[in-house]
Amino acid sequence: MLCVALFVASAQAQTSRPLVTLNSDSIAPFEVSGGGKASASMEHASGGNRSLRIDAGYVVWYAPQDWSGFDFLEANTFNATAQPIQLYVEIQDTQTKDYWTRVNYNTVIPPGASTLIVPTELYVGEKARPGRVMDKGHIKQLVLSLGDSKGPVFFGNLRLEKDLSDKVHVPGLKAFSFGPANGHTMSGFTPVGPTTLYTDGKGYGLKSPPAVRAYDVLQPDPLYERGMDIWGGNFVVDLPNGKYHVFVNLDNPSGFWGEYQIYRTRSVKANGVEVVHETMDLSQFKQKYFRFADVEDSPAENTFDKYQLAYFHEKEFDAEVTDGHLDLRFEGDGEANAVSALVIYPAAEAAMGRNYLDNLRERRRFYFDNYFKRVLPNGNLDSRGPIPAFQPTAEEKAKGYALFVRDWMEDIPVNAVPRREEITNKLSIFASAGQLEPIVFSVTSFVDLGNVSVSCSNLSLSGALLPASAIQMGIVSHRLTRVTPEGSVYTIAPRLIMPRASATLKKGVTTTFWLTLHTPMRVKAGTYRGKITLTFANGRHEVLGLSARLFATPLDPLDVPAGPWGSSIDLPWYAEDLGDYNRRIYDKCLAKMREYGCTTFSGIPTIKIRGWKDGKPDIDFSAGDWQMADAKAAGFKALVVNYNGGIQGFDNYHIDDNAMKAAGFSRYTDFLHVVLSAVDAHAKAANWLPVAYNLCDEPVTKEEVASASANAEAWRQAAPAGILTTGATSIESPKPDEPRLPLVKALKIPNLNVHDAASIKVIHDAGNQWGFYNGGSRWTFGTYMFKAAEQYGMKFRLSWHWNASAGDPYYALDCREDDYAWCVTNANMDIIPTIHFDREIRAGIDDYRAMFTLSRLIREHPNNPEAAAARNLIESKLAAFNLGDRDHSAKWTQSEFGAYRLALDEAIVRMSK
Secondary structure (H helix, E strand, O other): OOOOOOOOOOHHOOOOOOEEOOOOOOOOOOEEEEEEEEEEEEEOOOOEEEEEEEEEEEEEEEEEOOOOOOOOOEEEEOOOOOOEEEEEEEEEEHHHHHHHHHHHHHHHEEEEEEEEEEEOOOOEEEEEEEEEEEEOEEEEEEEEEEEOOOEEEEEEEEEEEEOOOOOOOOOOOOOEEEEEOOOOOOOEEEEOOOOOOOOOHHHHHEEEEEEEEEOOOOOOOOOEEEEEEEEEEEEEEEEOEEEEEEEOOOOOOOOOOOEEEEEEEEEEEEEHHHHHHOOHHHHHHHEEEEOOOOOOOOOOOOOOHHHHHHHHOOOOEEEEEEEOOEEEEEEOOOOOOEEEEEEEHHHHHHHHHHHHHHHHHHHHHHHHHHHHHOOOOOOOEEEOOEEOOOOOOHHHHHHHHHEEEEOOOOOOOOOOOOOOEEEEEEEEEOOOOOOOEEEEEEEOOOHHHHHHEEEEEOOOOOOEEEEEHHEEEEEEEEEEEEEOOOOEEEEEEEEEEEOOOOEOOOEEEEEEEEEEEEEEOOOOOOEEEEEEEEEEOOOOEOOOOOOOOEEOOOOOOOOEEEEEEEOOOEEEEHHHOOOOOOHHHHHHHHHHHHHHOOOEEEEEOEEEEEEEOOOOEEEHHHHHHHHHHHHHHHOOOEEEOOOOEEEEEOOOOOOHHHHHHHHHOOHHHHHHHHHHHHHHHHHHHHHOOEEEEEEEEEEOOHHHHHHHHHHHHHHHHHHHOEEEEEEOOOOOOOOOOOHHHHHHOOOOEEEEOOOOHHHHHHHHHHOOOOOEEOOOOOOOOHHHHHHHHHHHHHEEEOOOOOOOOOOOOOOOOOHHHHHHHHHEOOOOOOEEHHHHHHHHHHHHHHHHHHHHHHHHHHHHHOOHHHHHHHHHHHHHHHHHOOOOOOOOHHHOOOOOHHHHHHHHHHHHHHOOO
């Protein structure tokens, strides 16, 4: 039977409370759902009772529960598998109606025994889109889900616990946590919100309501994730006269969708005496902003120590109280003073006070490590399966390393183990004229080997030579990378191709060299040979033979617009100090896109309505003009999408009645017609590239979709013929009552993520075209995109994202998606590609170009004896999958990419004769 205990003592008096005790074969009150498998088990149980064993799927507990007064939901867990298992915890309260009004919490259960700890102070929704605070006094449903993973995982002693970590007590200490009025405050801290004003009776608070902005960015921990930007104001605390030590954090952690903290000057005065004064200029900002640009992430490092201690530099000072008050005055612009935590204690208690602060740091570390779970990659696994234990030969042991070559379509993690058959000092590649082609090999080190440099000889063929300068050096950089979207589970993954020719080889670490051959547009066909040399710190050399089979026929450029969301990597500093920085980095980004074969992007033109006069808008086109001019100069000729640019001056995503009325109109379509006609006229006069104006960004609810549809229809009615409209959405096998049907019919080029042949037919029947966005891979930018364009008329292709990072651009856990970026930059304004950009996007585009080139040759030379075989090579491939089949691995292995590409290149040669 099930025992759910009743307690006489109040929750406030308890430090722990069991939720469920299983002492029979039943798992009640849990129920198995979603095709799952679960049972009560004597294994890994607590206190003689049974544990809840989940082998697959999920279990649900439907029952009213009161978690008030407790800080954590905990369980003793045991993962009986050899791999970490992701756990999804769903919590519903009585206000829950749908996904966005429930808690969606992701964590990971490591192999073996551990403790699951879920904070009870949580927001509903997602980290990227948080809603209200969960009402833990009125819980109605708890779900534990293994997702697609297979257990078993055992859960014992499911319970509620209080946070007892505030265990260092200092006489006279006062601790304050600043932030929004709602939300969780770390135990032991007094909350301070924007309306917490000083009174004599209260003895603390803000004085003369200052200008403040409260925030809760949901990371890195309950103390520093909350704060208030105080632009100029005082916080007063009543204290007995004497000398006090003050500890205050002024640094902003950045938010998931937030910006990086910048300021020119900030200061703090204690009772009129300046105790903090800091300034920042552009040079100092860049040094701070790019501090991790050239820094590897390693399994041996502690993420909290590396990033959190660098992020926050708390201010400490002594202050004398002579009138019974400590008056702290904060001065600074913008986010200069992001006050989150304030601790004050008598200077006479210095030793105990230091113990308190040390314990506070460890409390923060606990919360950070509990929320952000690191899962290291499995270096003993590749796409073929488990890798046998590697036994170095006597020669390899003597050298201290083994050199191996693996298909560059594979991720090679920092702890990768080679297969014996991959050990080689011979490299072989193939490429078409004008193409970029990776040259990739790895070194796994058995001892510390120090610095190693890589160089290349000329490549020669009888009567022809490629200079060594045609090969660009590169080293793969491993960085923190999110496994779950909000980063609560993360790993260390190969990410960047750093433009350098040396690396430090460390024991137990696999280093990957990613060189790139820039094949000339005019090249003699044949197999070129050369050497790559590794030079070690001890003077030893390792020589690798390189053969490059080059094809003389250049691939045709893309015939469809394809590229990234975004187009630049602006520096988040004061515009008046930057000069032409953002334009120069924009031009560098455009050049890199073109080098990799991209034909479109998003983010331009920037258009700003400055005002209205006599029913006509005063529009500033200056930024749009130079953006367009530079894009055309870089070689772009196709349609671009203005996502993230927009027409400033009114809401492009919704019907904006206020803007309409302010401009003197009573009908929205009349207002739009005047604006869009002016834009269209200028675009034609200035010879802009075609623009698709983005009108929505993945509306979710029926209300959001209806609003977006009404706005898109208004644009359709009002816009001149030259104005194209688009918007990000999804539609698949639509039924007559599908709420997105009006939206995709109103947009001239609906931009679809999820799609299939049936949805494209509906769009074409409405007289519209379609675009395809996200899911960027070699497959979806290559063969799949070719099918979408050739057989289904795809108008353009975009994927997330060029670089839309917020917060620290080299730290994936603070903010938004630096680990999704195609390219990054550094203090030198280098454009550094990611492996994703090179391996997935560029290679995919080249696959498309090869198919497109061969198709053209078949049309031009239908009587060529090789035409039938060439046609079958393409047609059989396209017939092997349907539109919507976006997973290449569902039908083919990784190695198929290279094999099919080589077949295309060889067919191009035969058709060119």
